[in-house]
Amino acid sequence: MRRVNIKTSLIFWDIVTFIVVFISTYLMFEVVIKNIISNSSNSDFYEKLDSIEAEYFNSFSYLENKETLVYFDYIDDILNYSVASGINKVKYDDSIFVILTDIEGMEIKSGKKSDPNFLVKIDNALRDKIKTYASHIPLTLPQEEYNSIINRSQNEEDKNYLKGLFTINSKNVYELSRIPNINDRNRYFQILEGRAYKADNNISFQIEFNNQEYVVIIEYAKHGILTKSEKEVTYPIFIVADLSSDFFYLINKVRNTFLGILLFVFLLVVIIKLITTSKITKEIGSISKIISQEGENIRTQGLVRKKVKEIHTDFSETSTLFDSYANLHQRLNTLGEIVSGISDKELLTAVLMDSNSILDPHEEEMTVLFLDIKGFTTLTEKYQEKVFTIVNSIWVEVENVVEGNYGKINKYIGDACLIIFQEKRGTNNSSFYALKSAILILERVGQLQKELEIEFNFRVGLDFGKIVYGKTGTENNYELGVIGDTVNTAARLEAINKQYKTNLLMTETVVNKTKKQLKSLNPHLSFYKVDKVRPKGKKEPKELYTILGNNGKQSRFIGSSSYLSNNSLNNIQNIMDSFTNGISLWKTYYEAKDKKAKSEAHRLAINKWKSTLKQIKQAYLIEELPTMEKYISRIITINELEEYKANKDKWFKKDNHEIQEPSEDWIKYGYIEIEK
Incomplete structure (x- = not known):
């Protein structure tokens, strides 16, 4: 949208205002004030005309009463006297007074105030116009007005008279069919108003005399003149005229x-x-x-x-x-x-700077850390309204660790948060700083428990890969979001920590990017393979790892306060190998075509899983193995699993167990699909 300079705009509107005021003032003078002055001048005209008419009337009355005087011999003198009286009464030097008659030799009598002998030139066309004006009958009538007058007529004679006076033209407008006279005037106004004609002091005309424009009033004399034959009466027309420039001089000035x-x-x-x-x-x-x-x-x-x-x-x-x-x-x-x-600083800066490189969704490599507060439901029930203070204190510790390692909390989700570590943000190995942050956060749990006087822990999922990063949401509610398999995998790993009794799970991708640097954090730490599974909807499996701390005699999973003997760790590895061999036997069973071979393969697979289950039970008698419950749930049936959960001690004493066959999908790809 084009904008104008304020100074230019103000001057422009000043000029517009002036033009409007100027035109309004001009029109006010031309239409309103001029009309008022015109009416006033017209009234003055008619007063003069009435005065002249009175002298004219008295002269003829005197003449008519004198039988010894020859009537016609004195008409010219009376008319000349009336003109002299008229020009003496007009207002301006250039004002004129004119009398028109039909008497031969006396057709025009005129004079000017400054020149009594001034002769007004009037041709036949102008004479006809003056006669028409003197009748005060309109030159034209709209059809509606004409019909209205006809309807008001009292008799057919009047209607016929009007029909003879007016004729309709091609535009359906009625116009005068002849030059009207005083008799037409009197009859027309009798029909129109139901009374004798009375002069309207507001009516004036503009006529050109001797090539000059005049404002005039025109009226028939009230007293007629006998012709020489004394059989007809003719009515002179009196004209009082001011030059237009004189008439409007005052108003123009x-x-x-x-x-x-x-x-x-x-x-x-x-x-x-x-x-x-x-x-x-x-x-x-x-x-x-x-x-x-x-x-x-x-x-x-x-x-x-x-x-x-x-x-x-x-x-x-x-x-x-x-x-x-x-x-x-x-x-x-x-x-x-x-x-x-309270807001994503990167988002705030990007919006303020209108940085499309950040706001526009784009693909980027990063490590995603999904963290959840373990035992949050218990905290909520126990501490109720104080739970926000507790959780906020926990998030302060998490944020300090994350920001100190080039990470950013992307989103808080109740008792969980999504944390991202971008490759380009101060480091070329985001996975190392993500893993370091996870370890530091988990190692801070004990201290936080003492400071806050609560029992809680964290569950953490880590994965690295390409994700789509950018502005997501609506124009009224948006954020810098992350979308992709890496985010989904990290969230699933956080959740299935519950199944493996661990606090940290990561993919082999993270392990491969950090295995050379792990010892720099702590020489006693090592990666521990927990399982190999397929992400939901994927065909390729992923190895799942956690961090194991070992002091030489015993070990513990990161985030756990319980230690395992080295012998138990060996038992876990043997059980995992036995389970994997069992999957291979099940695959042989499904692929066998011969009935006998299929039966034998089924027997071997069942026995292998029974053997694996026996290994688990024997190892549990020595020491509880946190990750083994997951393998128990995969080997036994649902009924058996419910029995196990209801009473572990009783279940471990059983000799026989119901073994379930793995699903066809599991066997086909060799690994179970990861569950949340």
Whole structure:
């Protein structure tokens, strides 16, 4: 959207306002005031005309009462006298008075106030126009108005008269069919208004006499003149006329003076406003520049300056604007400090800087650590409203460890959190720092239990791989999210720690990236293979590992407070090997075509798993093996497993157990599908 300069905009609207006021004033003078003055002048015209008419009437009355005087011999004198009286009564020097008659030799009598002998030239066309004006019958009538007059007519004679007076044209408008006379005038107004004609003082006309424009009133004389034959009466037409320039002189003078003053005041206001506007726009420009610089700092650095640059202001509005900016700046600083504590800092910076390289979903290699607080339900039930204080204290410790090892907590999910370690974030081996963080967090559990006086632990899942990283959610609610198999695997590993009785599980991918550096953390630590399984929906298996600490005589899984003898560790490895051999025998059974061979293979597979189960039971008599319950659940039937969970001691004393056959899918790929 195109925007205009505020100074230009203000001047533009000043000009528009002036034009509107100018036109309105002009129209007011031309339409309203001119009409008022015209009506006033018309009234003055009619007063003069009435005065002239009275003298004219008295003259003819006197003449008619004198039998000794020849009537027709004095008509010319009376008309001349009336013209002389008329031009003496008109207002301006160039005003004229005219009498039109149908008497031969006396057709036009005229004079001007400044020139009594002034002769008005009137041709036949102009004479017809004057006669029409004198009748005050409209030249045209719309069809609706004509029909209305016809309907108001009292008799057929009047209707026929009107039909003869007007004819309809091709545009369905009625127009005069002849030049009307005084009789037409009287009858028309009798039909129209039901009374004798009465002059309307508001009616005037504009006519050109001798190539000059005049404002005129035209009326038939009330007193007629007998013709020479004394059989007919003719009615003279009186015309009082002022030059248009004289008639509207006063109003034009007032109008022009007013508009001149208006223009002067406008120019003065514009100059003052230009000076004021320049100062205002300069101050606004300074404030705008500061705000723009602040925006640029946010865009390029993701932060605002700590101090506000002061500017001088002369206007209360710009001073208020600057104070508002300063207050906003302070709030932004405060908000930045708050948001940085409750929001993803990388997301906040990326949004402020409009960094598409971070916000746009993109593929990236990283290590994902999924962590869950073990025993959270018990904590909630026991400590209720205090549980948030406890959990927040735990998260502080986790965050300190993670941030100290180039990691970032991507998301809190109740009693769990998703942590990512990016390859490009300060290190080329994110898996090492993820593993280091997991070990440090698990090793801090004992100290935290003492400080918080609670019982809890962590479960951790680790995996490395390519994930999609970027802005996810809606425009009103979004975050920097991670999506991919690596995230899903880390979450599943965290969950199945429960099944293996471990606190940390990782994939062989993480192990391969960190096995050369593990001893740098602690020479007594080593990777321990827990199982080999297939991720859900995948065909290729993954080896699962945890960390084993060994002091030379005994060992413990990382995060556990229980130790295992070296002999028990050997037993676990032997049991795992025996279980794997059993899977191979089951595969032989499923692949056998011959009935006898299939039966033999089935017997060998059953016996192998019975043997494996026996090994587990014998090892358990010496020492409980934390990871072995998972193998028990895979060998025995569901009913047997329920019995085992209900009473372990009783179950271990049994001699015979129900063995379940592995699923076809398990046998086909050689490894069971990982479960959550």
